[in-house]
Amino acid sequence: MNLLHHLRCFIAVAEERHFGRAAERLHMAQPPLSQQIRRLEGLVGVELFVRTTRRVELTAAGATYLTRARAILDLVDDAAGEARRIAAGVVGHLAIGCVGSATYSLLPALSRRLAEELPSVDFSFRGEMLASEQVDALRTGAIDIALLRPQADDPSTTVRVLREERLMAAVPARHRLARRKQISVSELVDTDLIVHSAGRRSAMYDVVRGLFTEAGVTPRIRHEVGETSTLVTLVAGGLGAAVVPEPVEALALDGVAFRPLVRPTRTIQLAVAHRADRTEPHLHRTLAVITDVVQSN
Template identity: 55%
Template sequence: MELRHLRYFIAVAEERNFGRAAERLHMAQPPLSRAIRQLEAELGLALFERTTRRVNLTPAGAAYLDQAREVLEAVDTAGVRARRVAEGREGRLTVGCVGSATYSLLPLLARALRAELPKVEVGFRGEMLAPDQVSALHDGMLDLGLLRTIGGSAAGLRLTVLREDRLLVAVPQDHAFVTRARVVVDDLAGEDLIMHGSSTGSAMHRLVTRLCEEAGFAANVAHEVAETSTLLTFVAAGLGIAVVPEPTTLLGVPGVVHVPLAGVRSVPLVAATRDEDNPVMDRTLEILGRISGGPGPVPASTRPLRLGDH
């Protein structure tokens, strides 16, 4: 049995006439009549009661019509869904984000995906450090990572630089730096610094530590935290200051003032995905490029992105 036999049967059942059904199917009547007889022979039962003027369904034919319609509808639905998946308009996507991307880019991405790819089921995991995201990408727990640098192996990953975020110094509202137009790295000497934990492989921890070392002093880490929101809360409480990417200003934590860090100081925001064919991911990266200001692919021949490579 072929699907065309079901289509022929449905046309005859709905038209109740072989001639009209043949016209509807854009075929001659004799081949249509033969196809219906072949279908009845294969089933071993009569689907129609034929008269000189009209064709009526038998009780078995009426029951078969319901099932035939369901089969063709399922086939058509499967085809539509397969095309949507192939075009990247349907599927599943799990996104991980570092803290600053959680507050800045993630809301924009969520709205854009809902508007442009409503058939894509999306899950988000915010406040994930880069090493955790890389591990989750390799393990298949994440499909897309928004992170600062690649911690660990970038083998098998496709990297896209989304933007460069300026570095600021977050200070309590009563701190001496509040009156300055900017601060330099040397000003951080002797200050109590609040950072993400060194044991977690935090990109920002490595960056701030390196900046201090290059300036000739060791960073005085007073507190280590797991989340960016906690870091800024500690700053507001007067427990220290912190070097942060500019998007963290969107948190709007009361009692925190952000002062620019002098010099060409920025940190990249990178999209990391598995290097595999994924139409949904291709569309998502296009969307990310629009809402973040334009991505740039990282050639496969380049070394993994790390702080200081820009």
């Protein structure tokens, strides 16, 4: 027996107070409707209607049952609507992690676009995460999507490179190199350097060391920091220079001059990643929005 159909028949009769009008409303014949109500009364174990030749009236039990029946159908309809929204990828919760440069250059535009296009998805954001931290967070479920620097291949994670970012020298505004239009790595050899932490497995640390190795010079590393904002703040304070991805210019701190690096020229990749076993529609809709925002900025 289809209980939901019985409930809909009951509600129609209760609201119309007439079997004929209720049958028309339900697009069915009157005799089968009467049978449905009798079966429902048999299931419940009480009479729900008082029937006369002219009208159909609810019993006291029927009036109480009507309130509950409406609530049940409302819940069923809400559940069906929510299931359809989930299948369409428009509801859910996602946590997104970002490396430092993406935090400043992309997160404002990305959060706006996600709010506009997926308003029923609850988003949270974690900025200033090193790539290694994001990979760990993806594995544990602490975040669902990562904007990071690609790491070694991991079959448990799906990674897609979104763009190449050129590297810049960030020097104190009063530094002698700030007057240059471009700066070579070898010109930084006599300048104290501020780098991302090697101990926290920063991808940028390896990139910077690689640049100096290729140039045949030894960097004079004086400070290691965990956050890009701290790194640029120390440059602004005159404590040294740094090598950063170009989007870090979005910080625009007073006291810092950003200049393109030349000879050797290198870029660093920005990628989006998620666990390979994640297939939810709202996650993949979010990935599409992220891809569009990154590639259009």
